[in-house]
Amino acid sequence: MFSGAALGAGALIVAVLFAVAVFLIVQAMPTFFAPAADITGGNGFFAYIFPIVIGTLIAAAIALLIATPIGVAVALFISHYAPRKLARGLGYVVDLLAAIPSVVYGAWGASFLASQLQVPYQWLADNLGWIPIFAGPASNTGKTILTAGIVLAVMVLPIIASMTREIFLQTPMLHQEAALALGATRWEMIRMAVLPFSRGGIISAVMLGLGRALGETMAVALVLSSGPLIASLIRSGNQTIAAEIALDFPEAFGLRMHELIAAGLVLFVITLAVNMVARWIINRHKEFSGAN
């Protein structure tokens, strides 16, 4: 009986994930069969979803470009540079920061960061305006996709840092000591012993961070003043899938609701693909490393 219950719980998880996919597909179906003119924008589902998919990718890309180098450096600092007593406390602090609810980061981005970034955006528009991504006129409120990307970076950073720190700490001590004994400086030791060992782990941490950044809702919903897809990062505009759902779903009914669920399905598929690639890299890495 007990083993049956345990098996049943396992089967329930498989069923739940299956149900998530099935219900999303069933509820999204009406969107795909609706006449193109009835979809928001009036040009069919593809024309509706394409700009917000690109917006989602832009925001996630900005977040990762900022968070990856800094996150890896923070992890290196905690694992290899900080004094040991300090390192324990710092690791704990990073874990706590990963636990701060996203709505708080969103509120911080909307009320504090956006207004701080408005002056730099103005400067970018004046001096680098000839580059399409910095084309003016800069937003007066600072509530742009770049701000949203920076807030996402701040949220993803503790995740990347705490995962890569775990991996750096697993580097075989003998390799590191051997490198130091051969006269390597600390940086050379890290480059020759630590980084090659943890390359797979870093990539998978970044992929998981990417999954998080793609699906993150509140930070973007609160920070970004959305609009149609544009190339400039410092004007208000662009939108992400998750924020679109959060902003419009509470008032949606009928076809609009099915449309948003279809958008959710697209997001689900994208994050699923990203996560599967990440897991695949982790598993491949496990086979090659001699750590186990």
Place this chain on the structure above:
Amino acid sequence: MATLMTERKRSALTRGRLPKYTPYVVAVSAIVVAAALMSLIGFNVFGWAVLSAVLFTAANVVTSAVVEGRRKATDKLATSLVLGAFLLALLPLVSVIWTVLVNGVPGLLTPGFLTSSMNGVTGAVDNASVANGTQVLGGVYHALIGSLLITFWATLISVPVGLLTAIYLVEYSAGNKFSKAITFLVDVMTGIPSIVAGLFAAALFSMLMGPGTKTGFVAAVALSVLMIPVVVRSSEEMLKIVPNELREAAYALGVRKWRTILKVVIPTAISGIASGVTLAIARVIGETAPLLVTAGFANTINTNVFGGWMASLPTYIYAQIMNPISPSTPDPSTQRAWGAALLLIILVMLLNLGARLVARIFAPKTGR
């Protein structure tokens, strides 16, 4: 004679090394030079700090390159960059906590904030409190109740399912194909965006109970989709590290497998399982997006999770910021939002600390 002295000073071991005090000298001079430069173009503390750091790095690396050679210089550059990145990362994180504290303390300390709901608090009330300078009315009582109830029901669903799955994976499956599939799917579930989990629950209940069904229970189902994988992963890890000798000793005494699990395996692992569950609760109590699409917004106290819209702390923060009660004077709403944000962070931190405490209290007794 003089040449002999210098020869002796430059022994092979110390040749080409900077004295130990060099970084301090460089740091002080970098700060002074930066201050001088900043006073030329208009002084501000932030620019001063950044300029000092850049000057320090450059000077340190150049002196090292000249005296000690390229390898040492690269090492110093890397050290500076790592330390700089760490400080840069601290900046926004400290700023987040500072902003919440500064803005949240007045809201949280307003009398009645924790014990009153938003029932009857209208734009006119907020306008009056700003115009007369009286305290901001309205509070988070209903949202706090909602958050606790929804999280409680989510825990009630997730813990049995998650724990039993972990038991199946560790004790019964013996690594068969089905268990590998479960492990893989649990990994995939960990990455489900929270809004998609909310959409799933909303779609499920709108098919079962009619469109537009929004109750606390729908939200609890959405949260348990996010919570189950966390519980499974942490419980699985904990069950795995229970030594096999304990199980074998129980079997040798003729104890049935299910009784062994209940009486030997789980009590040994209970500290880790309990702390894992607490961390999972801490994770879902702050989730906003799924609640937004499943529980709706409410201004009154609702203790029935099976009927009616329900407020929660995260959606309360979101609603107060996005749609202030009084659009013309949003300050009272902002104050309430930050008060609720501070309360939420305190809750999450307490749960995190609680997880550590729980792990220590329930740790298996060793010795006699």
